[in-house]
Amino acid sequence: MSAEPASFASSPVVILVETQMAENVGAAMRAMANFGLRRLKLVNPREPWPNEKAAAMSSGAFRLLEIETVASLEEAVRDLNLVLATTARAHDIAKPVCSPATAAGLLAASIDRGERVGVVFGRERWGLTTDEVGLADQILTIPVDPAFASLNLAQAVVTVAYEWRKVVVGDAAWTPFPEKERSPLAGKDDVLRMFEHLEGALDAVEFFRPPEKRASMVRNLRSIFQKARLTEQEIRTLRGVIAALEGRSTRPTARPYGKALETGPGKDPAGEGTNS
Amino acid sequence: MSAEPASFASSPVVILVETQMAENVGAAMRAMANFGLRRLKLVNPREPWPNEKAAAMSSGAFRLLEIETVASLEEAVRDLNLVLATTARAHDIAKPVCSPATAAGLLAASIDRGERVGVVFGRERWGLTTDEVGLADQILTIPVDPAFASLNLAQAVVTVAYEWRKVVVGDAAWTPFPEKERSPLAGKDDVLRMFEHLEGALDAVEFFRPPEKRASMVRNLRSIFQKARLTEQEIRTLRGVIAALEGRSTRPTARPYGKALETGPGKDPAGEGTNS
Numbered sequence: 001m002s003a004e005p006a007s008f009a010s011s012p013v014v015i016l017v018e019t020q021m022a023e024n025v026g027a028a029m030r031a032m033a034n035f036g037l038r039r040l041k042l043v044n045p046r047e048p049w050p051n052e053k054a055a056a057m058s059s060g061a062f063r064l065l066e067i068e069t070v071a072s073l074e075e076a077v078r079d080l081n082l083v084l085a086t087t088a089r090a091h092d093i094a095k096p097v098c099s100p101a102t103a104a105g106l107l108a109a110s111i112d113r114g115e116r117v118g119v120v121f122g123r124e125r126w127g128l129t130t131d132e133v134g135l136a137d138q139i140l141t142i143p144v145d146p147a148f149a150s151l152n153l154a155q156a157v158v159t160v161a162y163e164w165r166k167v168v169v170g171d172a173a174w175t176p177f178p179e180k181e182r183s184p185l186a187g188k189d190d191v192l193r194m195f196e197h198l199e200g201a202l203d204a205v206e207f208f209r210p211p212e213k214r215a216s217m218v219r220n221l222r223s224i225f226q227k228a229r230l231t232e233q234e235i236r237t238l239r240g241v242i243a244a245l246e247g248r249s250t251r252p253t254a255r256p257y258g259k260a261l262e263t264g265p266g267k268d269p270a271g272e273g274t275n276s
Numbered sequence: 277m278s279a280e281p282a283s284f285a286s287s288p289v290v291i292l293v294e295t296q297m298a299e300n301v302g303a304a305m306r307a308m309a310n311f312g313l314r315r316l317k318l319v320n321p322r323e324p325w326p327n328e329k330a331a332a333m334s335s336g337a338f339r340l341l342e343i344e345t346v347a348s349l350e351e352a353v354r355d356l357n358l359v360l361a362t363t364a365r366a367h368d369i370a371k372p373v374c375s376p377a378t379a380a381g382l383l384a385a386s387i388d389r390g391e392r393v394g395v396v397f398g399r400e401r402w403g404l405t406t407d408e409v410g411l412a413d414q415i416l417t418i419p420v421d422p423a424f425a426s427l428n429l430a431q432a433v434v435t436v437a438y439e440w441r442k443v444v445v446g447d448a449a450w451t452p453f454p455e456k457e458r459s460p461l462a463g464k465d466d467v468l469r470m471f472e473h474l475e476g477a478l479d480a481v482e483f484f485r486p487p488e489k490r491a492s493m494v495r496n497l498r499s500i501f502q503k504a505r506l507t508e509q510e511i512r513t514l515r516g517v518i519a520a521l522e523g524r525s526t527r528p529t530a531r532p533y534g535k536a537l538e539t540g541p542g543k544d545p546a547g548e549g550t551n552s
Contacts, residue, residue, distance in 0.1 A: 005403075031431055033424035061424055090453040097455045100446035107320045141451045143441055148309035148337055149452070155307055162376075165419055172377035173415045176425070179373045246358040 012107050012164060013039040013118035014157060015076045017132060020124045023045040026057025027154030028121075033061035036142035036168055041076045041118070042069045073120065073132050081115035082107070085136035086156055087127055096138045103140045104163035117161055124153050183231040190235045194221050197239055201246045233256055288383050289315040289394035290433060291352045293408060296400045298323040302333025304397075309337035311437035312444055317394070318345045332504045349396065349408050358383070361412035362432055363403055364425055375413045380439035382414070395436055400429050459507040462473030465522035466511045471498050473515055477522045502518060 014032055019025050025045065032040060042049055049069055055062050070076045077083050079165045084103055098106065120130035120136060133139065142159050151159075166172055186194075193276055199208075199218055208214040230238070290308055295301050301321065308316060318325055325345055331338050346352045355360050359380055374382065383393045394411060398404035409415065418435050420427055427435075442448055462470075475484075475494055484490040506514070 027428065027431075030424075030426075030428060032428050034420045036421040036423075059426055059428075064424055086434060088452075088458055092456065094456045094458045096454065097451050098447050099451050101442070117396065141453060142438075143445050143450050143452055144310045144453060145312040145441065147312075148340055149307075150306075150335055151310050152303065152306060152335075155303075155310065155417075155431070155434045158431045159438050162418075162435050162438070165421065166377070169419050173375050174419050175375050176364075176419055177373065177375050177417060179415075180366055180368065180370045182370045 006222070008113055009105070011037055011039065013041055013076075013080065013112075013146060014161075015041045015043060015073065015118050015120045016045070016153070017073055017128060018123045019045045019047075019119060019153065022049075022051045022053040023057045024124060024153045025049065025051070026054035026062070027152075028157040029054065029058035029067075029142055030061040030063055031154055031158040031161050033064045035158075035165035037161050037164065038065055039188055040065050040067045042067065043073050043076050051256065069187045073135055075117060075263075077120075077135055079116060080118045082110040082117040083120060084118070084137045084138050084140040084142045085120045085122075085128055085133045086142070086160065087122065087133060087149065087216070091128075091130045091133045091139070093139075095133070098138055098140055100140065100142055100159050101162040101166075103138075104167045106138070108167045110233065121153060121156055133166075183233045186230050186232045186235045187194065190232060191225070191230060194230075194235050194239055194242075198242050199219065201242050204246070244259065283514060286387055287313055287315065287444075288387075289317055289352075289356065289392070290437075291319060291349065291396045292316045292321070292395050293319040293349055293404060293428070294399045295321045295323075295429065298325075298327045298330040299333045299500070300400060300429045301325065301327070302330035302338075303428075304433040305330065305334035305341055305343075306337040307430055307437050308376060309340045311332075311441035312435075313437050313440065314341055316341050316343045317351040318343065319349050319352050320347055321345065347412055353394060353396075353411055355392060357396045358386040359396060359402055359412045360394070360414050360416040361396045361398075361409045362416045362418070362436065363398065363409060364417065364420070364427065365403075367404075367406045367409045367415070369409055369415075371405060371409070371412065371415050373417055376416065376418055376435050376439040377442075379414075379416045379436065380443045383440065384443045396434055397429060448533040459509045462506050462508045462511045467501070470506075470511050470515055470518075471501070476516050479520050505531060 003259055014028065014037055016025060016028060019042065022045075025042065025047075029040065032038070049067055050062075051116070084107070091098070103119070110117045111116070119140060120128065122132070122133070140160065142151060145196070166174075195218075198221070202208060208217050225238070237260070290304065290313055292301060292304060295318065298321075301318065301323075305316065308314070323329070325343055326338075332526070360374070360383070366373070379395070383395070386393045395416060396404065396408070398408070416429060416436065419430055442450075471494075474497070479485060484493050501514070
């Protein structure tokens with residue numbers, strides 16, 4: 001393709017046509033950087049770039065972007081192969097209409113073929129002219145609620161950039177950080193011994209009444225704790241709680257809680273308390 | 277469930293914790309309305325609601341929303357069954373972590389069970405405290421580019437609200453307006469007669485040289501027009517163009533273009549010109 005760094009050549013260009021407010025340009029810049037877009041073309045903005053208000057609203061994102069100002073949309077699209085025009089209404093043009101999710105797939109497929117692609121966004125007040133939409137290959141529209149369809153310019157950029165990012169990460173369920181590593185799930189043996197501990201303590205205070213209800217009450221109690229998918233540490237914590245409520249806690253005040261539970265005596269017949 | 281209108285009870289509550297800037301609240305309101313969310317709880321905002329700046333930034337969206345101010349996040353979540361906390365980093369809490377797309381599915385499934393659900397967003401500068409995240413059932417995080425992870429509050433709301441909207445419309449490819457209805461696609465007979473017209477005109481000026489290349493040149497030319505999936509009207513337009521370039525156009529100036537083509541004479545052996 002070209003000598004440009006892959007990161008610039010291989011992501012869609014965002015084209016903002018005749019923006020009125022620099023703040024919106026800055027917010028769009030920030031959203032682009034958030035979702036990995038790097039090339040911005042400004043078509044005849046009312047407040048020219050560089051611009052302090054836009055830079056401030058971008059929270060520094062402008063430093064990551066390649067930003068170019070051009071005089072017309074025609075000039076902006078000349079080096080592109082595929083152009084999508086974002087509009088909120090059907091212009092009187094028979095072009096394919098696609099959602100942001102579909103658009104992201106089209107853009108990625110085009111880039112995979114070595115093509116250059118761009119997405120055009122219109123003026124804050126009244127969008128794109130029909131002639132400007134005519135320069136695009138397809139119409140992109142965002143699935144807003146018809147009851148309040150007026151979408152802020154930067155929010156439209158967010159939606160498209162976010163769908164692009166989902167294609168890049170390749171998995172709609174992808175998250176930038178994983179769940180915190182949990183301590184190991186307790187083995188069922190530990191879980192069952194905790195249940196027996198609890199039920200023994202409750203038997204001692206005649207909790208299960210009438211006796212014929214005991215089986216179903218036990219089942220319900222066990223169900224509560226099974227849903228929690230307890231870790232080994234959590235089992236130790238709960239056994240400490242049960243022992244404390246039984247009035248038999250022997251936790252030495254100077255020792256860490258978990259450690260005390262591991263080493264404290266108890267009525268546990270399996271002798272867990274000797275495991276330290 | 278309750279006597280509330282379905283539209284209020286059956287969509288997620290957005291909870292904004294200790295917002296600093298009213299503009300961000302207004303932008304979040306607008307994004308909520310855009311994507312069909314209707315309930316907002318403000319936890320101890322620095323600039324109390326009602327607020328002129330927020331109202332202006334919302335572009336009137338606040339009128340569609342039920343907005344409540346509460347003193348703490350605990351108070352905000354008391355009437356909910358499922359709470360997701362939006363965070364940009366892993367707090368030191370072992371909770372399930374999900375993407376906006378996964379979150380939207382979880383929220384919808386919970387609502388389908390008659391539950392009340394909410395999504396919590398933190399302060400602009402530093403998000404949520406670990407204790408606040410602790411009040412949630414799951415962590416929601418947005419798949420930003422790690423190179424620029426700082427997402428504006430309203431943009432985070434956009435992302436979550438947009439995914440919610442996709443679940444509501446039930447189809448990632450849904451668009452608020454359809455492709456403009458096209459005039460009927462031309463039948464293959466019309467297409468083939470147009471090809472023959474064009475190729476006859478080109479034969480007359482000895483375009484196909486050398487003769488042994490004629491077959492492949494014809495194939496390439498036909499391929500161009502087949503990709504365009506021409507309508508009946510477009511076939512008429514192109515036949516007018518071919519006739520004009522042949523120097524045989526007889527278009528009467530006072531008549532509409534299409535009509536003239538339909539009624540004008542031509543060398544078309546099938547006599548299309550008599551079809552009016």
